[in-house]
Amino acid sequence: MPEKMFAPELFRPPVEFPEVPYDHLLRRAAERNPDGRAIIYHDLSLTYREVVSMVNCIANGLYNLGLRKGERLCIFTLNRPEYTITFIAAASIGLVVTPMNPSYKEREIAYQLENSEASAILVQRELLPLLQAVLAQKSLPNLRHVIVTGSHVPEGLPQAIPFGRLLRESSPKAPPTVPIDPDDLLALPYSSGTTGLPKGTMLTHRNLVSNNLQFTTALQTTFTDVALLFLPFYHIYGVMLTGGFLACGATQIVMERFDMLQSLELCEKYNVTYYFAVPPIILALANAPIDLSKLKSVKYIFSGAAPLAPEPARKVQEKTGIQVVQGYGLTEASPLTHAQPKDPALVRLESVGLPVHNTEQKIVDLETGTRELPVGEDGEIIIRGPQVMKGYWKAPEETAQTLRDGWLYTGDIGHVDEDGYTYIVDRKKEMIKYKGFGIAPAEIEALLLEHPAVMDAAVIPVPDPEAGEVPKGFVVLRPGQSVTPDDLIAFVNGRLAGYKRLGFVEFIDSIPKVASGKILRRELKERERARRAAEQQAL
Numbered sequence: 001m002p003e004k005m006f007a008p009e010l011f012r013p014p015v016e017f018p019e020v021p022y023d024h025l026l027r028r029a030a031e032r033n034p035d036g037r038a039i040i041y042h043d044l045s046l047t048y049r050e051v052v053s054m055v056n057c058i059a060n061g062l063y064n065l066g067l068r069k070g071e072r073l074c075i076f077t078l079n080r081p082e083y084t085i086t087f088i089a090a091a092s093i094g095l096v097v098t099p100m101n102p103s104y105k106e107r108e109i110a111y112q113l114e115n116s117e118a119s120a121i122l123v124q125r126e127l128l129p130l131l132q133a134v135l136a137q138k139s140l141p142n143l144r145h146v147i148v149t150g151s152h153v154p155e156g157l158p159q160a161i162p163f164g165r166l167l168r169e170s171s172p173k174a175p176p177t178v179p180i181d182p183d184d185l186l187a188l189p190y191s192s193g194t195t196g197l198p199k200g201t202m203l204t205h206r207n208l209v210s211n212n213l214q215f216t217t218a219l220q221t222t223f224t225d226v227a228l229l230f231l232p233f234y235h236i237y238g239v240m241l242t243g244g245f246l247a248c249g250a251t252q253i254v255m256e257r258f259d260m261l262q263s264l265e266l267c268e269k270y271n272v273t274y275y276f277a278v279p280p281i282i283l284a285l286a287n288a289p290i291d292l293s294k295l296k297s298v299k300y301i302f303s304g305a306a307p308l309a310p311e312p313a314r315k316v317q318e319k320t321g322i323q324v325v326q327g328y329g330l331t332e333a334s335p336l337t338h339a340q341p342k343d344p345a346l347v348r349l350e351s352v353g354l355p356v357h358n359t360e361q362k363i364v365d366l367e368t369g370t371r372e373l374p375v376g377e378d379g380e381i382i383i384r385g386p387q388v389m390k391g392y393w394k395a396p397e398e399t400a401q402t403l404r405d406g407w408l409y410t411g412d413i414g415h416v417d418e419d420g421y422t423y424i425v426d427r428k429k430e431m432i433k434y435k436g437f438g439i440a441p442a443e444i445e446a447l448l449l450e451h452p453a454v455m456d457a458a459v460i461p462v463p464d465p466e467a468g469e470v471p472k473g474f475v476v477l478r479p480g481q482s483v484t485p486d487d488l489i490a491f492v493n494g495r496l497a498g499y500k501r502l503g504f505v506e507f508i509d510s511i512p513k514v515a516s517g518k519i520l521r522r523e524l525k526e527r528e529r530a531r532r533a534a535e536q537q538a539l
Helices: 023-032 048-064 081-092 106-116 125-137 163-168 205-219 236-247 260-270 279-287 310-320 396-402 441-448 485-493 521-538
Strands: 037-041 044-047 072-076 096-099 120-123 145-148 185-187 201-204 226-229 251-254 274-277 300-303 323-326 336-339 360-364 379-384 407-416 422-427 432-434 437-439 454-464 468-477 504-507
Touching: 023 048, 023 081, 023 205, 023 236, 037 048, 037 081, 044 048, 048 081, 048 163, 072 081, 072 106, 081 096, 081 120, 081 236, 106 125, 120 125, 125 145, 145 163, 185 205, 201 205, 205 236, 205 336, 226 236, 226 260, 236 251, 251 260, 260 279, 274 279, 279 300, 279 310, 279 454, 300 310, 310 323, 360 407, 396 407, 422 441, 432 454, 432 468, 437 441, 441 454, 441 468, 441 485, 454 521, 468 485, 485 504
Parallel strands: 037 251, 072 096, 072 120, 096 185, 120 145, 226 251, 226 274, 274 300, 300 323, 468 504
Antiparallel strands: 037 044, 185 201, 360 379, 379 407, 407 422, 432 437, 454 468
16 A cells, blocks of 8 residues: 555554354354344344344254255345344354345246255245245255244145244254364355346355454444344345344344335434445435434445445435445455445545455456556456355356456456545446447446436447447436436536547436346346337338
8 A cells, every 4th residue: 555545544454353153253242242132123122142042943953954064055035033043053054055035036046946956945934935836846856945934834835844943942052063164165145147147156154254354343343333234135235234243243123125214213213323225225315305314323324236326425415414435345255345444534435445354456457357557547356355255156167267366356347546445437347338448337327316307327338330339328307307318418428538428318217226226237228129129120
């Protein structure tokens, strides 16, 4: 780092993280504060002592079912305590957890169960019909056990094991000792699958232990903190939050899904200090025609999982007086790699912050991937640290492309400023190619969001006979606002270099996104192709 950097928080020295199995983080927190509140879910409040006992019961129950180290256990539920308890219980006896998106349909469920060779699944009772449809159509010889939330056997699946019974009939004493190496596999989350089939990401005990502690060390969270968690637990962002706040002995308030009014009520009721979000939620808060004073106990609103446009973040800060910060990470890094300094005066809104402890990064050229670029120049971000995955499940070629000489090639384009702050420009594969120049859709999207008539926006490339590709914007207008495409094009292009000029704007009812907030540009590209094909047929 440059010598002129004098602020202590801009220097994150190497620290020693314990090489322990994942469940030890919870167990150590419980030893320090057994009667502290760990998880609050609706009217249920669990202390650390109670959570450890429940983890032990489920670990013993799973072990008694014959599940052994290395076997995969799928979790197919919304956010709820059973999710967290089962995840840590599985870790205690060396099982590998593969979280499943609760919005999946039969084809996607079958694919993950088959690809992961799951031996067991915990399924939320309301989602059971989907699993039953899969089991009726497909042979899954590896799947030996179906565990269902609740306390009674569901109709039509008499072999299913109720979670409540497994909890009630198993011992709360420590489970059998299973030797676990830090490099043993712990989690197998699957990518969102926005392009092609989802890939399983192999994360070890070392990966998640290190990253939970990188998270708590960077944010300096303590047992006095209260986190509101509505982001999906199946997503790696949710995995980090549940584990990180248990590791530091804090309290987590669990919501099954995001509901703005409910989130505000819970913030006021429980004096929430950390509010974790994704960009669409920041956008919703910025545009909300309601009083946000119930957030008064919140110290930080933290955004991740997708690039954050600065303008909505500024609006939220102005409305609430709360610091909005963004971090950066990816599934392949467990996920956190960058976070802002704790001191609000050192936060840079447009940046994702500084590498977390024990994390190295380089910005390399896109052509060779080896030449390190100077300050301010955009290139691919590559990462090295204890949180970096083991590789992709059953995909050695893709693993070799992504992991090279110990470095994780993120596929994200960005640069570093002279103080060491990192700025994400866009995904490598999303860059628009205009006469050989790269244009980042996220930059144009951020500008569109600065227009007072625009509620949401997305940008994709469209073919151009001379330039190759030019940017086209899809825009959602605020209710009651009126503006023309030409007005928006003039607004944006007056603030951009000539080669980045926006070529077209189309108004749309909503921007398609995955749960983490990433724009589904593939759907917009398909929409554009269909529109152009219809125009050709009409000629």
